[in-house]
Amino acid sequence: xxxxxxxxxxxxxxxxxxxxxxxxxxxxxxxxxxxxxxxxxxxxxxxxxxxxxxxxxxxxxxxxxxxxxxxxxxxxxxxxxxxxxxxxxxxxxxxxxxxxxxxxxxxxxxxxxxxxxxxxxxxxxxxxxxxxxxxxxxxxxxxxxxxxxxxxxxxxxxxxxxxxxxxxxxxxxxxxxxxxxxxxxxxxxxxxxxxxxxxxxxxxxxxxxxxxxxxxxxxxxxxxxxxxxxxxxxxxxxxxxxxxxxxxxxxxxxxxxxxxxxxxxxxxxxxxxxxxxxxxxxxxxxxxxxxxxxxxxxxxxxxxxxxxxxxxxxxxxxxxxxxxxxxxxxxxxxxxxxxxxxxxxxxxxxxxxxxxxxxxxxxxxxxxxxxxxxxxxxxxxxxxxxxxxxxxxxxxxxxxxxxxxxxxxxxxxxxxxxxxxxxxxxxxxxxxxxxxxxxxxxxxxxxxxxxxxxxxxxxxx
Ligand SMILES: [Ca+2]
Numbered sequence: 001x002x003x004x005x006x007x008x009x010x011x012x013x014x015x016x017x018x019x020x021x022x023x024x025x026x027x028x029x030x031x032x033x034x035x036x037x038x039x040x041x042x043x044x045x046x047x048x049x050x051x052x053x054x055x056x057x058x059x060x061x062x063x064x065x066x067x068x069x070x071x072x073x074x075x076x077x078x079x080x081x082x083x084x085x086x087x088x089x090x091x092x093x094x095x096x097x098x099x100x101x102x103x104x105x106x107x108x109x110x111x112x113x114x115x116x117x118x119x120x121x122x123x124x125x126x127x128x129x130x131x132x133x134x135x136x137x138x139x140x141x142x143x144x145x146x147x148x149x150x151x152x153x154x155x156x157x158x159x160x161x162x163x164x165x166x167x168x169x170x171x172x173x174x175x176x177x178x179x180x181x182x183x184x185x186x187x188x189x190x191x192x193x194x195x196x197x198x199x200x201x202x203x204x205x206x207x208x209x210x211x212x213x214x215x216x217x218x219x220x221x222x223x224x225x226x227x228x229x230x231x232x233x234x235x236x237x238x239x240x241x242x243x244x245x246x247x248x249x250x251x252x253x254x255x256x257x258x259x260x261x262x263x264x265x266x267x268x269x270x271x272x273x274x275x276x277x278x279x280x281x282x283x284x285x286x287x288x289x290x291x292x293x294x295x296x297x298x299x300x301x302x303x304x305x306x307x308x309x310x311x312x313x314x315x316x317x318x319x320x321x322x323x324x325x326x327x328x329x330x331x332x333x334x335x336x337x338x339x340x341x342x343x344x345x346x347x348x349x350x351x352x353x354x355x356x357x358x359x360x361x362x363x364x365x366x367x368x369x370x371x372x373x374x375x376x377x378x379x380x381x382x383x384x385x386x387x388x389x390x391x392x393x394x395x396x397x398x399x400x401x402x403x404x405x406x407x408x409x410x411x412x413x414x415x416x417x418x419x420x421x422x423x424x425x426x427x428x429x430x431x432x433x434x435x436x437x438x439x440x441x442x443x444x445x446x447x448x449x450x451x452x453x454x455x456x457x458x459x460x461x
Contacts, residue, residue, distance in 0.1 A: 003098070003182040003344055004316065005279040007175075007270070008336070009263060010060065010186060012053065012106060012193035013299070014285035016046075016309040017214070018256050027211045029257045032264030033283055033313060039322050040281070040315030041361045045392070046330035047372045048287035051299050051307040052379055056286040057188075058083035058110035059333035061090050061120075063341075063352030065375060067446050072377035075109035079383065082112045088349045090337050091184070095121025097346050100181045102174040104128075104167055105188035124177065126170040128190050131163045143197060149297065151196040151251035153203030159258070162199035164191060168262035172269045184340070187266070191255050194289065194298060198254035206254040213242045214293040215415035216306055221294070223419040225402035227301045227384060228294070234381055235297050245292030252291045280316040280343050282357075284332055294416075300379050303388035303397045303406075304416050308374055312336075314357055316343070326361045327392070329372040335360075353444070371433075373440045385448060389437040394426070396433035398457055400448060407433070434459045 017024040021034035021042070049059045050066050058071035062083050066072055069083035083089075089111060095101045102124040103115050116125030135142070141156045159165060171187045178185065198206075221228050232238045237245075263283065270276045290296040293306035310332050314320055334354030341348045342356045359366040376386035387398040395416070397406040407421040407430050420426050438457045441449035449457065 002278060005178075005182055005275060006094075006099075006184045006340055006343060007266070007279055007281045008184070008186045008340065009189070009266070009281070009283045010336075011189045011191060011259060011283075011285040013287060013289035014192055014256065014259075014311055015288040015291070015306060016311050018192075018253070019311045022311075025212065027206075027209055027253055030260040032260045032267060033311070036263075036267065036281060036283060036315050037313045037323075039317070040313060040320050041324045041326060041357075043312040043314075043330050043357070043361075044325050044327050045372065046284070046310050046312035046332050047308045047374055048310055049331045049333040050375050050377075051287035051303070052376070053286055054082075054108045054110050055377070056333045057108055060286075060337050061110055062087040063090065063334050063337035063348065063354055065334065065353065065444055065446070066377065067375060067448070068351070068353070068444070071110055073379055073383070077378065077380045079378070080109070082109055085112045087351050089120055090340060091115065091186075092121035093341060093346055093349075094184045094344060095123070097344065098182065099184045099344065100178045101184045102178060103186040103188070104170040104174065105186075106190045107188070124174055126174075128163065128167065128188075131166045134166055135161070145195065145197075147195070149195045150248045151194060153200075153207065153251065153254075154197045155200050155203060157199040159199045159201050159261075162258065163197075164189060164255075164258050164262045165199075168265045171266050175266070175269055175273065175275070182344075184344075189259055191259050192252055192289070194248070194252070194291070196248070196251035196255040198251060198258050202254040202258040203251070205257070206250040209250055209253070211246065211249050211253060214291070214306060216293040216304060216417065217242060217245075217295070217415075219294040219415070219417050223404070224406065225302070225399050225404055227402055228296065231296055231300055237295065237297060240292075240295060242292070248297075249291055252289070277317050280314065280319070280340075282336060282340075283311065283313040284336060285310050286333070300381065301376070301384050301386070301402075303374060303376065303386050303395070305410075305414075308388065312357075314339075314361075316358070320358060320361060324361055328360045329369040330355070330357065330360070331369075331372065331374070371436050371440060373437070375446070387437060387441065387446070387448065389433055389440060391433070391436075394429045394433055396430065396437060398437060400453060400456070431459065
């Protein structure tokens, strides 16, 4: 069998409920991703390995948990560290086995060197910020960002000259350049990460739309870790009602539709070149975004589904059944890494610890996870650890440096508004998840599971 081409589209901060086909929300339009899902698998229980950029991307490159590869927070934080250099990298492994590796878009310091010019095995890297020079050449005025991270409509920019259109142009060129060899192309759009800056037609379409609050909106934060109040203070959004968040939510919806339209252009090029049949296409993102959920912005210091649950779509004609929606737990970054090596027929080094998505949706004997697990270590406003474990109904979050831990019944409280930690009615479930968290941390050698934390994680006996 000829090795397949692999196209990974890995965006930044795309919420799971912001895929139209998931039918969780009005006003979200992603027809191209919906079509991709109809032709492949869409995983309904995929969660971020860690809900922050640099370490999530380091997990994607190394196939390892953050505590293993050692990249904990984003590069602008007090612990500024890439994945340990001794870890084999996904792109290098693919390149060594004959893949032509290209990359367009975001790189966030997840490795000790940036991609490109042969570094990391990447033959052709086109950075997202190269768009700036392109825009200047076209004479499109520079966007005045007068609303900070809350976003600004890019009304001077036509849709076919936007950052997303330019990135899709680069990816299309990379597909054309690679069509004689098996290729691995990564497209890492920096969108829909705030600040959202949709081009004129998309911004116009959403500018007056009334969009419903997220299920997690209206959180009083009562009985929750105090650090979340601090986040509201840092963002200066204490007491904001939905009307105040709405302009940002509209921009977020608009940029997602613009992203989807440009993904459609790339997929159409694959089809035009006759490459769709032998190309594994994966769409996912590093993690979600609050965008007003829980009265918060961005992602920090907690483990709510707004930022943890992610879209994950995989299409590979003849290999992945069309239209399936597996509900097995996926740890996004590490499982995508594992699956790409597996699809390419490359033995994974021992440092790759994820699951194979293809087997998860085709082989009932392949061991799936009983629980989903995620880690967190802090961000640019300070170090702070969290560990999350969940089954299909309950979630336990361990806050070793917080003021309390959290426990949610996701069936009766999908917005995760009511912290049930210590509530005797859910006692057996809390005890079970605490044990599962401890067991998971011991199994993956998470150093936070120690003599000092054992009693705290396992809880009252
Ligand atoms: Ca991110």
